[in-house]
Amino acid sequence: MxxxxxxxxxxxxxxxxxxxxxxxxxxxxxxxxxxxxxxxxRRGFRRLLQQGLYIAATALLFWYVYDALNLRExxxxxxxxxxxxxxxxxWLTDVDGVTSSxxxxxxxxxxxxxxxxxxxxxxxxxxxxxVGVARLSSNWLVARLAMLYVEIxxxxxxxxxxxLVYAIFLxxxxxxxEVVIIGDFAFISNRGLAIPWPVPNDGLWGLPDWFxxxxxxxxxxxxxxxxxxxxxxxxxxxxxxxxxxxxxxxxGIFAVGxxxxxxxxxxxxxxxxxxxxxxxxxxxxxxxxxxxALTIGLTLYTGAFNAEIVRGSIQALPTGQTEAxxxxxxxGYQRLTLVILPQALxxxxxxxxxxxxxxxxxxxxxxxxxxxxxxxxxxxIQNKAGHALEMFFVIIVTYMLISLVISALMNFxxxxxxxxxx
Amino acid sequence: xxFAGAALVAGAVIGACTSxxxxxQAQATEQQQQVEQQQQRAQPEAQVSGEPRGNTTxxxxxxxxxxxxxxxxxxxxxxxxxxxxxxxxxxxxxxAIAAAVLKDADAVEYVDASDASTRFELLADxxxxxxxxxxxxxxxxxxxxxxxFAQTTFYTGQGFAVRKxxxxxxxSDMANAAICVQTGTTTEQNVADHFTDIGLDYxxxxxxxQDVAAAFFEGRCDVLTADASDLASRIVVRDDAxxxxxxxxxxxxxxxxxxxxxxxxDWKDVVNWVVHGLIRAEEIGITQAxxxxxxxDPPNTEVARLLGVPFGDGDVATLGFDVVDAQFIQRxxxxxxxxxxxxxxxxxxxxxxxxxxxxxxxxxxxxAVDCGPGEGGILYALPYR
Numbered sequence: 001m002x003x004x005x006x007x008x009x010x011x012x013x014x015x016x017x018x019x020x021x022x023x024x025x026x027x028x029x030x031x032x033x034x035x036x037x038x039x040x041x042r043r044g045f046r047r048l049l050q051q052g053l054y055i056a057a058t059a060l061l062f063w064y065v066y067d068a069l070n071l072r073e074x075x076x077x078x079x080x081x082x083x084x085x086x087x088x089x090x091w092l093t094d095v096d097g098v099t100s101s102x103x104x105x106x107x108x109x110x111x112x113x114x115x116x117x118x119x120x121x122x123x124x125x126x127x128x129x130x131v132g133v134a135r136l137s138s139n140w141l142v143a144r145l146a147m148l149y150v151e152i153x154x155x156x157x158x159x160x161x162x163x164l165v166y167a168i169f170l171x172x173x174x175x176x177x178e179v180v181i182i183g184d185f186a187f188i189s190n191r192g193l194a195i196p197w198p199v200p201n202d203g204l205w206g207l208p209d210w211f212x213x214x215x216x217x218x219x220x221x222x223x224x225x226x227x228x229x230x231x232x233x234x235x236x237x238x239x240x241x242x243x244x245x246x247x248x249x250x251x252g253i254f255a256v257g258x259x260x261x262x263x264x265x266x267x268x269x270x271x272x273x274x275x276x277x278x279x280x281x282x283x284x285x286x287x288x289x290x291x292x293a294l295t296i297g298l299t300l301y302t303g304a305f306n307a308e309i310v311r312g313s314i315q316a317l318p319t320g321q322t323e324a325x326x327x328x329x330x331x332g333y334q335r336l337t338l339v340i341l342p343q344a345l346x347x348x349x350x351x352x353x354x355x356x357x358x359x360x361x362x363x364x365x366x367x368x369x370x371x372x373x374x375x376x377x378x379x380x381i382q383n384k385a386g387h388a389l390e391m392f393f394v395i396i397v398t399y400m401l402i403s404l405v406i407s408a409l410m411n412f413x414x415x416x417x418x419x420x421x422x
Numbered sequence: 423x424x425f426a427g428a429a430l431v432a433g434a435v436i437g438a439c440t441s442x443x444x445x446x447q448a449q450a451t452e453q454q455q456q457v458e459q460q461q462q463r464a465q466p467e468a469q470v471s472g473e474p475r476g477n478t479t480x481x482x483x484x485x486x487x488x489x490x491x492x493x494x495x496x497x498x499x500x501x502x503x504x505x506x507x508x509x510x511x512x513x514x515x516x517x518a519i520a521a522a523v524l525k526d527a528d529a530v531e532y533v534d535a536s537d538a539s540t541r542f543e544l545l546a547d548x549x550x551x552x553x554x555x556x557x558x559x560x561x562x563x564x565x566x567x568x569x570x571f572a573q574t575t576f577y578t579g580q581g582f583a584v585r586k587x588x589x590x591x592x593x594s595d596m597a598n599a600a601i602c603v604q605t606g607t608t609t610e611q612n613v614a615d616h617f618t619d620i621g622l623d624y625x626x627x628x629x630x631x632q633d634v635a636a637a638f639f640e641g642r643c644d645v646l647t648a649d650a651s652d653l654a655s656r657i658v659v660r661d662d663a664x665x666x667x668x669x670x671x672x673x674x675x676x677x678x679x680x681x682x683x684x685x686x687x688d689w690k691d692v693v694n695w696v697v698h699g700l701i702r703a704e705e706i707g708i709t710q711a712x713x714x715x716x717x718x719d720p721p722n723t724e725v726a727r728l729l730g731v732p733f734g735d736g737d738v739a740t741l742g743f744d745v746v747d748a749q750f751i752q753r754x755x756x757x758x759x760x761x762x763x764x765x766x767x768x769x770x771x772x773x774x775x776x777x778x779x780x781x782x783x784x785x786x787x788x789x790a791v792d793c794g795p796g797e798g799g800i801l802y803a804l805p806y807r
Binding site for chain 1 (some may be wrong): 539598599600618625627628629634637642807
C-alpha cells in the first residue's frame with residue numbers, strides 16, 4: 001500500500017510543478033531563436049534520429065529473421081538426400097527415385113511444369129488469334145460462336161475447367177481394355193492418347209543413337225540457309241516488284257536439304273508406332289490424361305483472354321487501315337496477315353505477356369489432376385524432410401525464374417516488333 | 423510478454439503489501455502460476471529444439487476443446503459424411519482423449535488434416551493438439567519432424583488392390599504397371615523400394631488419397647497401393663466391391679499412431695496411456711456397459727487402479743498423473759468403450775481382426791504352437807525409413 005501511496009504523492013507533485021507558472025523569456029531579449037530551439041526540434045537531430053531508428057528497426061528485423069532461421073536449422077543440405085520416391089509423367093528422363101537425389105527429382109518436376117507451360121502458351125496463342133479474329137468476322141454464326149467460347153471460358157474458374165477436363169478424360173474415355181484405335185496408329189483410352197513418335201535408330205550404316213544429333217544440327221543449318229534465301233528474295237521482290245516466291249523457295253530448300261541429309265546419314269530416325277499389350281501402351285508417344293487435362297484447361301482459359309486481347313488490338317487500329325487494304329484490292333487473308341495483324345501485334349504483346357506469365361503460375365493447378373509438376377514434387381519432398389520454409393523458397397525462386405525468362409523473351413520480341421515507329 | 427511482466431509486478435506488489443495475509447499471498451502465487459503458464463504457452467512460437475516447450479494438456483484444458491487433426495476422406499477411419507458429421511476409428515480416439523482430459527467426449531474440434539503433405543505442419547504450428555490420422559510411425563518422421571508418436575492404435579501394412587479380372591496376383595505381375603499412389607506418404611517410398619528390390623519398373627500416378635482412389639476405380643491405373651486397411655475401407659463402400667480384390671502380399675509395416683508435438687512428454691503420456699488404458703480395459707473385461715458398475719464396486723485392485731477409484735477402504739492411486747485426475751481412463755471407457763468395442767463398431771465389419779496384429783496377445787506367446795526359433799512373440803520393431 002505504501003508504494004502506491006508514494007507514487008500518488010509523486011504524481012501530485014509533478015502536476016503541481018507542471019501547473020506552476022513558467023517565466024518564459026520574451027523573444028526580444030533572449031538569445032537568437034536558432035539557438036533557443038531545443039535539441040529535439042532541430043532538423044539535423046531529427047534526421048539523425050529518424051535514420052537511427054530506421055537502421056535499428058531494420059537491424060532488429062534482420063536479427064530476428066536470422067535468429068528464427070538459425071533455430072530452424074535453415075539450410076538446403078536435405079535436398080541432396082536420396083529421393084526415395086518416383087514421380088510419373090516423365091518424358092526424356094528416367095529417374096527412378098532410388099539412386100537419385102531429392103533435387104534431381106525436383107528438377108524432373110520442373111521439367112514437367114515447363115512442358116505444360118510451353119505447350120499451353122503455344123496453343124493458347126493460336127486459339128487466341130483464331131478466336132479473336134473470328135469474333136470480328138462478318139459471319140454472324142462464327143462471330144457468335146467465338147463470343148460464346150470467350151464468355152464461357154473467361155467467366156468460369158480455371159480450377160473447375162482443369163478438373164472438369166480431367167474428369168471427362170477419366171470417365172468419358174474408354175478403359176484400356178476397350179481402347180479406341182484410330183486408323184491403326186493412334187490409341188485413345190483413359191490411360192492417355194498414344195501416337196506415333198520419331199525415335200533415333202541405328203539406320204543403314206549402323207551409327208549410334210547420338211548421331212541423330214548430327215542430323216538435327218544439319219537441319220538447323222539448312223533452316224538458316226533457307227531463311228537467308230527467303231529474306232533476300234523478299235527484299236528483291238520489294239525492290240523490283242517482280243514476284244520472287246520467297247516462301248516456296250525457302251520451303252523447297254529446307255525440304256530437299258532435309259531429305260538428302262536424311263538419306264545420306266542412313267535414315268537415322270524411324271517412326272515408332274504404339275501398340276497395346278495387356279493394359280499398357282508400349283512405344284510411341286503417350287500423352288497422359290493428366291498432362292492433357294492441365295494443358296487443355298490452361299489453353300482454353302488463357303485462349304479466351306488472348307482472344308479478347310487480339311480483338312481489342314485489332315479494333316484499336318484506325319478503320320482507315322482496313323479500308324485502304326480493301327482499296328488496293330487485297331484479299332481478306334492478305335488484309336489480315338499483311339496489314340492488320342502486323343500492326344495489331346504492337347498492341348498485343350505487352351498484354352499477352354501477362355497472360356503467358358499467368359500460364360506459368362497457373363500451371364501449379366497440376367495439384368488438382370494428379371500431374372507431378374514442380375509444386376507437387378516439392379510437396380512430397382517437404383512431407384518427407386520437413387523444411388517447409390526452404391522448399392517454399394525454392395518453389396518461389398523457380399516460378400520467378402521461369403516468369404523472368406518468359407518476360408525477357410517477350411520483351412525481346414516486343415522490341416523487335418516496335419522497332420519501326422509509326 | 424508485456425502483460426506477463428505487468429502481472430509479475432502486480433504480483434510482487436501485492437505480495438510485498440500483504441506478507442501477513444495468507445489468502446492474498448496465495449492469490450499472488452496463483453497469478454505467478456498464470457504468468458508461467460502464459461510464458462509456456464508462448465513458447466511454441468520460439469521453436470527451440472531440445473527444450474521442453476508448451477504444455478498441451480494445460481492448453482487444452484484452458485481452451486476447453488481438443489483440436490484433433492483427422493482425416494475426413496477415408497471411410498471407416500476418418501470420414502465426413504453429407505451432414506458434416508465426422509466419424510471413424512480415429513475419431514473414437516479423439517473422443518476418448520477429450521473425455522479423459524476435458525471430461526466431455528464432445529468437446530472436440532475436428533480439424534481437417536486430410537492432406538498428407540501438410541499434416542505435420544498443422545501439428546508443429548499448434549493448429550492442432552493431436553494428429554490422429556492413419557499416420558505411420560517412422561524413424562525419419564520421429565527424428566526429422568517436430569512430431570512425437572504415442573502408442574500405436576492400428577497395425578497395418580502396405581497392400582495392393584487390383585481388379586479381379588486383371589490377372590495380377592502379386593507384385594511380380596506388375597511389370598510397367600500403372601500404379602496409383604497416394605503422395606506425401608510412406609506409401610510412395612515403399613513402392614519405390616519394393617520395385618527396386620524385385621527389379622521391375624512401374625509408372626506411378628500420384629496425388630491426394632481420394633483422388634488417386636477415384637482414378638483407380640475409373641480404370642486409370644492397374645493397381646492402387648495404400649495401407650491394406652485403407653484399401654479395404656475404400657473398396658467396402660462401393661457397390662461394385664466384388665470386382666476388386668486386395669492381394670495377400672504385404673510389402674511394409676505400417677503402425678498407425680497418434681502424433682503429438684515434440685518435447686511435450688506430459689501430453690504424450692496422457693495420449694499414450696489413454697490408448698493403453700482402452701486396450702487394457704478390453705483385456706480385463708471392462709466395457710462401456712459395465713464401467714459404471716465396475717467403478718462403483720471394483721472386483722480387484724487393478725480395475726480400481728485403472729478406473730481411478732478406491733479399492734475397499736484404500737486410497738485412490740493417482741499413479742503420478744498430475745496433469746489429469748485419476749478417473750481419466752474411466753471416462754474414456756465410458757465415452758467410447760474399450761479397444762475391442764471401438765474396433766467392432768467402426769471397422770469390424772470390413773477388416774478382419776482375429777489372428778491379426780490388432781487382436782489381443784492371446785493365447786499368450788508361451789501358449790502359442792508351431793513357432794520357429796525366436797518367433798511367436800509380440801516384439802514389433804518400428805520401421806526404419
